[in-house]
Amino acid sequence: MAPANSTGSAHSIRPVAVDDVDTWHLEADVVVAGYGIAGVSAAIEAARVGADVLVLERTSGWGGAAALAGGFIYLGGGTPLQKALGFEDTPENMKTFMMAALGPGADEEKITDYCNGSVEHYNWLVDNGVPFKESFYGQPGWETPFDDGLMYSGGENAAPFNAIAAQAPRGHVPQMSDKRTGEKGGGFMLMKPLVETAEKLGVRAEHDMRVQRLVVDGDRVVGIIAKRYGKEVAVRARTGVVLAMGSFAYNESMVESYAPRLIGRPGAAIEEHDGTAIRMAQALGADLAHMDASEVAFFGDPQLMVRGILVNGRGQRYVNEDTYPGRIGQETLLRNNNEAYLIIDEAAYDEGAGADSSTPFFRFRPKWVAETAAELESEMGLPEGTLQSTVEVYNRHAERGEDPVFGKKPEWVKPIGSPIAALDLRGFTAGFTLGGLRTSIQSEVLHVSGEPIPGLFAAGRCTAGVCAGGYASGTSLGDGSFYGRRAGISAAKG
Numbered sequence: 001m002a003p004a005n006s007t008g009s010a011h012s013i014r015p016v017a018v019d020d021v022d023t024w025h026l027e028a029d030v031v032v033a034g035y036g037i038a039g040v041s042a043a044i045e046a047a048r049v050g051a052d053v054l055v056l057e058r059t060s061g062w063g064g065a066a067a068l069a070g071g072f073i074y075l076g077g078g079t080p081l082q083k084a085l086g087f088e089d090t091p092e093n094m095k096t097f098m099m100a101a102l103g104p105g106a107d108e109e110k111i112t113d114y115c116n117g118s119v120e121h122y123n124w125l126v127d128n129g130v131p132f133k134e135s136f137y138g139q140p141g142w143e144t145p146f147d148d149g150l151m152y153s154g155g156e157n158a159a160p161f162n163a164i165a166a167q168a169p170r171g172h173v174p175q176m177s178d179k180r181t182g183e184k185g186g187g188f189m190l191m192k193p194l195v196e197t198a199e200k201l202g203v204r205a206e207h208d209m210r211v212q213r214l215v216v217d218g219d220r221v222v223g224i225i226a227k228r229y230g231k232e233v234a235v236r237a238r239t240g241v242v243l244a245m246g247s248f249a250y251n252e253s254m255v256e257s258y259a260p261r262l263i264g265r266p267g268a269a270i271e272e273h274d275g276t277a278i279r280m281a282q283a284l285g286a287d288l289a290h291m292d293a294s295e296v297a298f299f300g301d302p303q304l305m306v307r308g309i310l311v312n313g314r315g316q317r318y319v320n321e322d323t324y325p326g327r328i329g330q331e332t333l334l335r336n337n338n339e340a341y342l343i344i345d346e347a348a349y350d351e352g353a354g355a356d357s358s359t360p361f362f363r364f365r366p367k368w369v370a371e372t373a374a375e376l377e378s379e380m381g382l383p384e385g386t387l388q389s390t391v392e393v394y395n396r397h398a399e400r401g402e403d404p405v406f407g408k409k410p411e412w413v414k415p416i417g418s419p420i421a422a423l424d425l426r427g428f429t430a431g432f433t434l435g436g437l438r439t440s441i442q443s444e445v446l447h448v449s450g451e452p453i454p455g456l457f458a459a460g461r462c463t464a465g466v467c468a469g470g471y472a473s474g475t476s477l478g479d480g481s482f483y484g485r486r487a488g489i490s491a492a493k494g
Contacts (some may be wrong), residue, residue, distance in 0.1 A: 011212045013279045016225055018217040026206065027236035028054035030491045031224055033211045033277065036064020037187075037477050038244035038460030040194045041484030042491065044128065046242075047201035051492035055198075056209040056226055056235065058245075058272050062195045063188070065246060065269035065461070066477055070143040070358075071179075071186020072153050073481065074474030076170035077115055079122040081150055085136045089168035091115040097165040098466060101154055101327075102475070105290060105468040113441045114466050114482055121482050122172065129193030133175040140302035142325055142473075143186070145358040147175045154472025155324035159407025171474050190477060209233065211245065214280050214456070221284070221455035240455050240491025243445070244484060247461040248275025249432040258291035259433050261334055267297050267430030268461075277462040281437050284456070287448045289464035291435035295471040296329030299428035300342060301362040304352040306412040308344030309394055310425075312336040315377065315386030317394070320406035326471050333429040341380065342423040343391065345416050366421035376420050391416055434471065436463045443487035457491045459484040 030046040032039045035057035046053045076082065077091040094115040099106050126132065137144035137151045144151050153171025155161055174189035208228050215223035215234070223236045248254040249268035254275045256263060266273075278288070300310075306322045310332075319331040332340045344352075344366075353363055370376035377387035395415040397404055403413050437445050437458050444452035459465075465479035 013283050015214045015216045021234050024236040025233045028052045029239045031237040032242040034244035035062040037066035038480040038484035041481040042242045042488035043198045043203045045485045045488035046492040049492045053203045055205040057207045066187045067191045068269040069187035071173050072171040072474030074478035075118045075122045075172045077118040084134045087168050100164045102467045102470045128197045131175040140306045143358040153474050158323040239494035242487045242491050243277040243458040244460045245277035246273035247433040249273045251275035259294050262431045265430045268432040285447045287438040287446050289438040290468045293434035294431040296333045296431040298329035303355040303357050307348035307352045308342045313339035315382040320408040322408050322412050340425040346419045367424040369421045434467045439463045442490045443483045457487040459487040
């Protein structure tokens with residue numbers, strides 16, 4: 001018996017030889033494991049090229065993490081929405097940003113491919129019923145609080161990236177009113193029309209199926225062993241299997257091994273992200289990439305953060321506060337011991353608190369308030385002179401509307417006055433994993449030898465996609481749908 005994993009199950013992940021399968025309970029040309037964004041995209045494209053497609057979903061309905069997400073899809077290179085709203089972009093410019101922001105170690109071949117195909121992918125989404133409103137939201141925020149279709153979602157308009165590549169917003173958001181992120185976000189309006197498209201194409205779905213093992217005929221994957229209500233179900237795949245089962249954010253042992261900074265703070269939308277797809281493929285010798293990489297959510301409201309300064313446990317600034325909040329989260333957790341304080345004066349706090357926001361629940365009251373930086377520093381228990389010098393240097397340059405230390409945009413650079421306050425944001429982070437199976441641009445799962453594993457394909461957060469070290473909102477849904485499509489086509493061809 002295999003040792004129990006963190007989810008409490010004790011099943012083996014070792015492959016099953018085809019000769020040991022007595023009965024195939026279900027079969028199709030292409031069997032897709034997971035009905036989130038990667039899975040539905042794979043199912044659509046496999047069906048469109050004539051394959052009989054069966055999706056196995058662990059939960060009782062479609063959607064996965066995608067349906068609960070804010071809905072950003074990272075697209076650019078001159079999409080019709082970008083052009084309609086007056087923004088110029090090219091695949092080359094998009095690639096320059098992505099290589100700078102998503103590294104170190106970003107996969108240049110995959111990013112080049114993704115950027116070159118981005119406009120076509122936008123059109124594919126629209127053709128499949130995904131709605132985008134011709135409206136740009138230009139305020140700081142995790143997401144737009146309205147139904148706008150386009151937004152900066154990766155720090156493209158903030159230092160250092162605004163000096164590396166021409167600025168262009170690439171966070172495309174499906175139009176949806178009355179959004180409730182985490183319940184029914186913009187991601188729901190991405191998934192709904194795609195699932196409806198899949199159903200019209202004849203894609204079948206079986207729910208409450210816990211995929212556990214791969215079936216092999218020699219070195220070729222020919223099926224899946226799943227469990228439903230405690231009973232084993234053997235599913236034959238005549239041409240290919242697509243793994244689209246999400247990250248390993250909720251597998252405690254894998255997080256401890258690969259991404260220990262996330263221990264105790266998983267931030268994936270659904271707990272089914274337990275790494276099973278990765279482990280099943282590993283048992284066949286699959287290669288992995290970027291397993292230590294993670295996106296980090298920071299529980300601070302951007303409308304407040306841009307109006308103050310973020311300091312660490314030494315009273316020092318460590319990031320430009322107007323950048324992508326996920327980058328702030330990474331800098332806080334991964335490089336500053338998860339210690340953060342927002343220093344802000346009363347006028348700036350009141351202004352930020354009155355602005356529109358998609359995350360008003362991240363607007364916390366100050367823990368300390370004082371008349372001077374010296375008094376605030378003392379109340380916070382910071383080393384004498386540290387916060388004072390940070391505020392003094394910031395204010396000196398802010399008098400001229402400049403931030404030469406981190407390059408915050410002039411519109412947000414104002415001297416910090418009195419009364420001065422500090423919000424205690426220590427430990428206010430959670431994250432999800434970005435690493436996973438190494439795949440080709442055709443979404444083939446690669447063996448450690450570098451060769452494709454016959455019959456096995458993958459997409460989405462169980463793979464190492466376009467992100468390596470950095471992240472931009474929309475790269476999960478963008479990469480998952482883009483390479484999900486490739487996986488479906490490849491699996492149909494066998």
